[in-house]
Amino acid sequence: MSDLLPTLTPEQITAILLSLRVGFTATLCSLPFAVLVAFILARGDFPGKMLLDAAVHLPLVLPPVVTGLILLLLFGRRGPIGGFLAEHFGVVFAFRWTGAALAAGVMGFPLMVRAIRLSIEAVDPRLEQAAATLGAPRLAVFFLVTLPLAAPGLMAGAVLGFAKALGEFGATITFVSNIPGETRTIPAEIYVLTQTPGGDYDAMVMSAVAAALAVGALVASEFLARRMRIEARGLSS
Amino acid sequence: MISLDVKIARGDFSLEVAFDSASKVTALFGPSGSGKTTLIELISGLARPDAGRIEVAGRVLADAARKTFVPARKRGIGLVFQDAQLFPHFSVAQNLRFAQFFAPKEGRRLPFARVVDTLGIGHLMARRPAQLSGGERQRVGVARALMAAPRLLLMDEPFASIDVARRTKAMELVERARDEFNTPVVLVSHQIEEVMRLAGTVVMIERGRVREVGPPEEIFASAREDSPADRFGVGASLACGAARFDAHYRLTRLQHPSGEIYVAGPVPAEQARVFIKAVDVSLARQPPPETSIRTILRGKVSGVAAGKGPLAMVSIELEGGDNLYASLTRLAVDALQIAARAEVYCLVKAVALDERQVETV
Numbered sequence: 001m002s003d004l005l006p007t008l009t010p011e012q013i014t015a016i017l018l019s020l021r022v023g024f025t026a027t028l029c030s031l032p033f034a035v036l037v038a039f040i041l042a043r044g045d046f047p048g049k050m051l052l053d054a055a056v057h058l059p060l061v062l063p064p065v066v067t068g069l070i071l072l073l074l075f076g077r078r079g080p081i082g083g084f085l086a087e088h089f090g091v092v093f094a095f096r097w098t099g100a101a102l103a104a105g106v107m108g109f110p111l112m113v114r115a116i117r118l119s120i121e122a123v124d125p126r127l128e129q130a131a132a133t134l135g136a137p138r139l140a141v142f143f144l145v146t147l148p149l150a151a152p153g154l155m156a157g158a159v160l161g162f163a164k165a166l167g168e169f170g171a172t173i174t175f176v177s178n179i180p181g182e183t184r185t186i187p188a189e190i191y192v193l194t195q196t197p198g199g200d201y202d203a204m205v206m207s208a209v210a211a212a213l214a215v216g217a218l219v220a221s222e223f224l225a226r227r228m229r230i231e232a233r234g235l236s237s
Numbered sequence: 238m239i240s241l242d243v244k245i246a247r248g249d250f251s252l253e254v255a256f257d258s259a260s261k262v263t264a265l266f267g268p269s270g271s272g273k274t275t276l277i278e279l280i281s282g283l284a285r286p287d288a289g290r291i292e293v294a295g296r297v298l299a300d301a302a303r304k305t306f307v308p309a310r311k312r313g314i315g316l317v318f319q320d321a322q323l324f325p326h327f328s329v330a331q332n333l334r335f336a337q338f339f340a341p342k343e344g345r346r347l348p349f350a351r352v353v354d355t356l357g358i359g360h361l362m363a364r365r366p367a368q369l370s371g372g373e374r375q376r377v378g379v380a381r382a383l384m385a386a387p388r389l390l391l392m393d394e395p396f397a398s399i400d401v402a403r404r405t406k407a408m409e410l411v412e413r414a415r416d417e418f419n420t421p422v423v424l425v426s427h428q429i430e431e432v433m434r435l436a437g438t439v440v441m442i443e444r445g446r447v448r449e450v451g452p453p454e455e456i457f458a459s460a461r462e463d464s465p466a467d468r469f470g471v472g473a474s475l476a477c478g479a480a481r482f483d484a485h486y487r488l489t490r491l492q493h494p495s496g497e498i499y500v501a502g503p504v505p506a507e508q509a510r511v512f513i514k515a516v517d518v519s520l521a522r523q524p525p526p527e528t529s530i531r532t533i534l535r536g537k538v539s540g541v542a543a544g545k546g547p548l549a550m551v552s553i554e555l556e557g558g559d560n561l562y563a564s565l566t567r568l569a570v571d572a573l574q575i576a577a578r579a580e581v582y583c584l585v586k587a588v589a590l591d592e593r594q595v596e597t598v
Binding site for chain 1: 312
């Protein structure tokens with residue numbers, strides 16, 4: 001039976017585990033920011049809102065290589081942000097898996113914000129008003145009313161971001177290169193395999209793994225989102 | 238209690254309203270689109286006036302000239318939304334606890350158990366809003382607003398989602414909020430009966446302007462045909478007991494402290510409320526010796542509203558305490574010398590009353 005299953009090389013397993021680590025880190029770290037930006041875009045009304053909206057969508061429309069280059073310039077060891085973080089906090093992005101996570105997070109950010117924003121906009125503002133008339137401060141309204149009701153959208157946004165992180169290639173390879181065990185994620189591994197004579201079969205195996213992960217994430221999110229929706233509407237029992 | 242003088246523009250619609258009311262229940266009355274809900278938003282702090290001033294119970298909540306604006310969460314004004322707006326992801330109990338938690342720490346608080354008991358929602362505590370009927374949702378909405386111990390309770394058409402048969406019970410909610418919890422109420426309504434029964438002051442609004450302010454019987458005395466408050470809508474609802482059905486004549490006799498009320502046809506209940514329109518009531522100073530009218534109720538005139546028009550509205554306090562209204566010509570009022578404190582006999586034709594006017598309790 002086990003003969004029928006394609007065996008994975010240690011390099012491939014490393015790439016898969018790295019991809020999962022990069023994907024989870026990117027998703028979890030960018031989620032709070034995505035929620036904040038989504039909330040501001042959904043409920044805020046201020047000059048410059050269009051500008052913020054455009055800036056958030058930039059990674060979606062720019063060539064990924066350009067995004068990677070911008071990240072390199074900003075977060076490289078000599079970049080203004082990267083240099084500062086390395087000097088004061090010892091956080092280094094350049095040529096590290098953390099850099100891959102940053103690139104993946106940035107690339108997935110617009111997708112997350114879009115999904116979360118839609119779900120926040122779908123929350124009836126009068127529920128928030130009701131909470132306000134009961135004396136609840138803004139933060140309490142957000143965490144007790146808006147966020148729980150937008151939870152299914154949050155889930156959807158997180159999964160989109162995670163899937164995007166797993167598949168991110170252009171920005172990652174430009175920003176943090178393609179170092180085995182450090183920044184060589186599944187897409188980079190597939191790319192390397194296709195460039196290797198006789199690597200086509202392994203490339204296909206890795207592609208299948210990537211597809212399985214993406215579909216698995218989608219199914220899991222659909223399941224969770226459905227439960228949350230039932231929970232939020234109070235139709236469970 | 239409330240003193241208000243505000244202006245707000247929203248697209249094509251502009252609202253310019255000023256009134257004072259010291260009544261325990263003030264009704265904002267008018268057709269839909271007249272600006273009642275906008276006014277509620279202004280009082281609750283969900284909308285900011287372009288100009289003007291709002292004062293509730295001696296506290297300035299908004300004053301555009303002084304750039305004062307107290308946000309909704311700091312006003313201590315409860316709002317019962319038209320469709321309750323309960324938090325769908327919380328149980329009924331959690332909805333109430335939410336309000337209790339954020340109620341002001343100092344000052345009066347209403348005991349949880351008493352609010353729950355008064356509104357009769359004890360058996361609903363574990364349910365989610367999606368599992369409640371319209372009426373139950375409304376009761377929970379009132380309870381939730383009360384749990385925040387508001388200085389003033391705003392109710393935006395609280396009975397709109399409740400079927401007619403249960404309106405009386407719903408109106409009792411307002412009376413309880415007012416009496417048991419000593420909370421003044423501002424009620425939005427376009428039901429004359431509701432307003433007549435509950436409100437001490439009516440603010441009649443049309444197209445964003447105040448048309449009239451005053452006690453309900455005065456407001457509704459006007460006979461103008463373009464008015465939503467025309468005399469045909471004015472009436473009173475009397476609580477009656479012990480219905481007796483006369484099978485031969487097919488009439489029901491309802492017992493009221495001021496006399497027997499004859500209703501055409503059977504009434505399938507022991508207790509009932511009967512709605513009597515002002516235009517169906519005539520008055521006599523003496524018990525009429527021979528008349529076809531069977532229903533003769535004893536009472537005292539409590540007020541006469543008459544302007545320069547042909548008609549007048551007389552309010553009568555019946556024996557037992559219920560109010561009744563009679564729409565008469567001004568001529569008749571003068572001819573019979575009907576004035577406050579005059580003893581009168583109220584005559585109601587039985588043919589004007591059938592099961593459509595009777596609400597079984």
